[in-house]
Amino acid sequence: MRSGRQADWTSGDTATAFAGVRALSEELAQPLSDADATIQSMEDASPTKWHLAHTTWFWETFLLRDHAEGYTLFDEKWPFLFNSYYEAEGERINRFARGMLSRPSLEECVAYRHHVTEAMEQLLGREDLAPLIRLGLAHEQQHQELLLTDIKHALFQNPLGPAYHDTYGPSASPAAEIEWHEHPGGIAMIGHDGDGFAYDNEGPRHRVILEPFAIADRLVTNIEWQQFIDEGGYSDAALWLSDGWAWVNEEKITAPLYWEDERAFTLAGWQKRDPNAPVTHISYYEADAYATWAGARLPTEFEWEAIARGQDSAAASPAHDAHAGNQLDRLADMDGAPHPRGSSGLFGDCWQFTRSAYLPYPRFQIAEGAVGEYNGKFMSGQVVLRGASCATARGHSRASYRNFFYPHQRWQFTGLRLAKDI
């Protein structure tokens, strides 16, 4: 068994979790050359190498530098390179210039990792640092997902269509007709309830009134999306939000990202598209237009959470996704038979767009210091996605988790589940 498999790092002791998460990041970079790990395909994405080093910088900066006696920086010039967006931590490299870092090499970045991983050992037992360590683990796991989605996007730019790995999941069986789970409405408790790790933006837990609604028992599939295309979905202004319609026309969007003819680009390179797999790599605008076309709507994040409550992580049975391929067996602790595609799974197939804007919950307070920049400052202009994708670390599958992206972004494994008023 490879390092890291089977583990859900949110349980178990800190040292094991730490070792597992650190090892997995490096394992994810294994299939890549130094050159692969260097390129950056767009401002939204980062090089693999940068993810490896940035997560390490996080430990170095917020744990070692501040709490490990006598620790000296691995290289005092590197924080400028590997700080992401922490204004309180000073100047940093222009975001788009991350792709110019042919040096340090991948090997040097891994050496940096090992240096920091070892230095961290002395701090892993400290109770007072446990919250910060859990945040560091969660942070690194988020970057593991981004590492995968970013390298997918980078390899996609290459006309040769190189693959990240060569295994590709079996195809899914046809999805049944959607069934609608009804919810009677009422007052729901929303937000993390205090057990285990959660980000600050998942709280405070609070009450929300829900009107009666129904939610689909499964995700929208590729074959259904194809029908939306065939019936002119991308050229009917009436289906689109105004911003979405402008986006479709300016960017000349006619299909999900990575679609071309009958194929789709995956981490296993170009593959015949699986009609029964959940549609992924769509923007919020597309998700909303599809829902309108289907006579439905997107759920709110509160409706989604009310449904997902009690069905998260532990119970998750994430799909063997076509896109992440056998990466899943590392990421998602899945070893059984493939999940029926287009399946019910709230977690593990793709992130699901909600119609909720990413805003603070009542009484949300931004934490003091640089760590306070983690979530709060992004609370404008973005939309909430719920669930977890095939590239999400298992510990990140929880009902209260709030992922967020701009409405036009679609390089994540993003899909949709329909809802409606009843």
Place this chain on the structure above:
Amino acid sequence: MRSGRQADWTSGDTATAFAGVRALSEELAQPLSDADATIQSMEDASPTKWHLAHTTWFWETFLLRDHAEGYTLFDEKWPFLFNSYYEAEGERINRFARGMLSRPSLEECVAYRHHVTEAMEQLLGREDLAPLIRLGLAHEQQHQELLLTDIKHALFQNPLGPAYHDTYGPSASPAAEIEWHEHPGGIAMIGHDGDGFAYDNEGPRHRVILEPFAIADRLVTNIEWQQFIDEGGYSDAALWLSDGWAWVNEEKITAPLYWEDERAFTLAGWQKRDPNAPVTHISYYEADAYATWAGARLPTEFEWEAIARGQDSAAASPAHDAHAGNQLDRLADMDGAPHPRGSSGLFGDCWQFTRSAYLPYPRFQIAEGAVGEYNGKFMSGQVVLRGASCATARGHSRASYRNFFYPHQRWQFTGLRLAKDI
């Protein structure tokens, strides 16, 4: 008494309201030359002439064309010019090209108005059309406000700083310290309650849970904003949303729009800034940063509405604003002494940013047909403002009214009122 004064068009009979609203639009254009009425300063704004003709196109298209027997278009080429964004109504002029319409002349546009105003007479008594007529009135009143804010922006581009009119209000008396109105929280009824006209986006009326909060009894003033500037508000990243910080730096923002040294540009040209007047012409990003700096936050739109309920329109005592000058006595039915600036007025000074994204209320349905494009399709990426400004028609001051703009826009009379958790 001039035409249109004193009237609150939401009450009274349709024919009187129609005549009053139509006359007021033309009265607002009186101070302007054909050339003034032609220029367009940015894509967000439209020429005066275009506002006059577009509101007329609305009556022609949705009332006369469809319901008035034998009506023929005033000019069959004009719908292409004066449709704003109704995709269902076909192709239209590129938005930025509105400023190229030196023809038709202002005089011809007024002739168009008179033609349509007269033709409408036959329809004003029809009960079945009453909802559409009320929408047309509200629509034209919205454009009256835009006409004022757009011409202000256009005249501002001119280095000569020409004035729209020459009267300028008296200055305000100093504002007292903010007092905080507390609200115990609980379930609030939100949305229009069915009496009188409201836009579709103000409903359906529904319940929302509020946590206990406090809201300031008055708006933030210029002198307070100056303090924010003096203490480095525009250069402290920690105060800003991430998008806001990017905007501040890219656009080199250091003060509200229209500020220059001790002066501000107003509809009466460049004037010494009144320290006690409410700050206006700020973006959402600025409002949010100020609130953070002040140790407070923006209210949600639900908090705002809960407070405003019962204090709207009828009770409003809008300020004699420095910016709209004596335009107010037409727009806002104000004839008394000037309001203390920075005053409590929920309505009539400026629109107040909330921290709420502009989203549909539960069970909101987009109406059928072109009129359905009025509000719903804008429900992404924008933020809700509540209240009413000095340039808002009186009938538009109501507790449930939802105005919305993108977070960077600030050419409207936009300000803020602080809130906080208790």
Place this chain on the structure above:
Amino acid sequence: MRSGRQADWTSGDTATAFAGVRALSEELAQPLSDADATIQSMEDASPTKWHLAHTTWFWETFLLRDHAEGYTLFDEKWPFLFNSYYEAEGERINRFARGMLSRPSLEECVAYRHHVTEAMEQLLGREDLAPLIRLGLAHEQQHQELLLTDIKHALFQNPLGPAYHDTYGPSASPAAEIEWHEHPGGIAMIGHDGDGFAYDNEGPRHRVILEPFAIADRLVTNIEWQQFIDEGGYSDAALWLSDGWAWVNEEKITAPLYWEDERAFTLAGWQKRDPNAPVTHISYYEADAYATWAGARLPTEFEWEAIARGQDSAAASPAHDAHAGNQLDRLADMDGAPHPRGSSGLFGDCWQFTRSAYLPYPRFQIAEGAVGEYNGKFMSGQVVLRGASCATARGHSRASYRNFFYPHQRWQFTGLRLAKDI
């Protein structure tokens, strides 16, 4: 007879020339409203009003201010508005903001003109100022041409296609086959020879070696250009300069500016295109591609001048152009029967692209002071055009005249004449 007709302002006494040129500018603005005179369609073009005021500013700044005792500026804020590009004369309005000048009104600009015209009377007899006055006249005549081409471009933006005037010339008779005038080559004297006015960039006169060449006896016509289109000229990369091919693809160019189906936009509005008229409104890239397609090339400016020597102004018989319509009878002193289109005329139909870059002649020196900015600083990145168009003032038709534009610009009356090696 109207003011200004028949006059060639380069001959005759200064006072008459001055009065004539000043009157003609105003006459050209006669068909336009204040609004027409205010709009600006692109950064390259200026509003009519601005041309009227800028030419006046030139007299005020370089003549009256410096040489007329006791003269005070008409309005001390106006130089900021009406300086074009003279860095030595201080700050000026952003170029694209010229279209925001709804004030001063057209009427006020004309009052400014009259004020300056009258004040100039005292200086017209001064011998020492004669060179500067001749420059002022030539400058104003250049702006007369720009006034026409700029208003054409502005009116073209209007979907209604309004006309500047309503007369339109008779159509041309079919052009005969091109005949090639051969030139044996040798040493040619190039540049203005000292009689009459010329710009600094037309000298110093100097020797140039010409290789034997032939030049077409007439311009390329619309019908010939249509054949270039029909045979795929715009989609054959092999015909184009690299920059031109990029331009064609980025701008999606498929025909000359102002062409649409069988029509072309003219100063008389949309008209059926005259197949025998010279093609106009093409870019250098298009001219070069056409010449390549035709198995020929563009002439150098020296070849053109060698041919044109002795055939300029006095002998010119400019065509009654379809685009400038009856404006010509003011501009070009033409009263006879219309010229056969596509005719031999070196002057009066359109500017003719040469393959020469706009560079200084040997020993060219930039003049001292602000007037030195007239020509020299533009000597990079532009190409030379020779001849004169239907919109050019008669006095500007001379063999040594060097007009210049960027290779992508085509809102002037630009066409081509073929050349080849022999």
Place this chain on the structure above:
Amino acid sequence: MRSGRQADWTSGDTATAFAGVRALSEELAQPLSDADATIQSMEDASPTKWHLAHTTWFWETFLLRDHAEGYTLFDEKWPFLFNSYYEAEGERINRFARGMLSRPSLEECVAYRHHVTEAMEQLLGREDLAPLIRLGLAHEQQHQELLLTDIKHALFQNPLGPAYHDTYGPSASPAAEIEWHEHPGGIAMIGHDGDGFAYDNEGPRHRVILEPFAIADRLVTNIEWQQFIDEGGYSDAALWLSDGWAWVNEEKITAPLYWEDERAFTLAGWQKRDPNAPVTHISYYEADAYATWAGARLPTEFEWEAIARGQDSAAASPAHDAHAGNQLDRLADMDGAPHPRGSSGLFGDCWQFTRSAYLPYPRFQIAEGAVGEYNGKFMSGQVVLRGASCATARGHSRASYRNFFYPHQRWQFTGLRLAKDI
């Protein structure tokens, strides 16, 4: 002795030249990792890997594919990747996407090179192909220079300032006052005279009249450029071409590229700037402004060639340049003591801007076929540089050589030599 040293590939037999040039390209890539060889810093530049493969594609396409019996493409997908701009050779990768080619790896590209190099052996003896082979050699040598200037630009983006190699030349001795070489003018023969290889754009040889002029005996140095800066050269509009002034202000240019405080970025990383070395990495706009400031001008390309005639290649004594460091001993066959910096050398220090636009010589004809795209289609918008830089292959130093770049480009080793009228 390393492969390739001492050799001037323009002499000697084809097989030796071919082997030497091919080996040198690979030698130049030796200091670079796969990641270094992958990154692309701007659209104007290409990755090292791409240069290695593109030059190979040139041999494969124009020689092997068309002339070597039974040759099959190394990989049929690669021509899409490695065609540069040959429209006749079909579609190719978007220019900016060259930096996304993490695959093929550097190692695979070298394997491609070896495959093609070996396959070429059978063709090297064919007389009929000799001209094409010489073109291929010259082409590859041009890319050797670009490889160096492009990797310099790429490494410069990295905040760590990594070096390409670690040796750095000795500093130059102070330059003497400029002495002016006078030329009496007259008829000069311009263009390649038929011995040895030359590009098509260097001919046809033809006569040009020169007016008397003087040219500086040495290049402008860093210390002189510093004085230009200190005296406000970058902020005095009067010194600049109009396009240049716009460029300086938009790009906020205040010094040559690669200058920072007292340092400059070189292929040996950041180094203290040598005051006596020739200034390099300036744009045409800067060169022209400097010349104006110095009361001089740039030479024409004809003046430059007239002076250089008889002093080229064979006699060249190129400087041991600070920027290319010991790369020179491979590139430029220099083994003596370092040249006094700011020295007279027409060749080997830097390319020298002329005031001539890059245009075809009289009777220039574009060759048939794809090879015809080599030079001719770039003849618009660019300026001619003469000489040869420290990164130029020795065989490229000849009096008739015409290098060309856009006036704003400055990532080549570009400098200037003054001229003036006498």
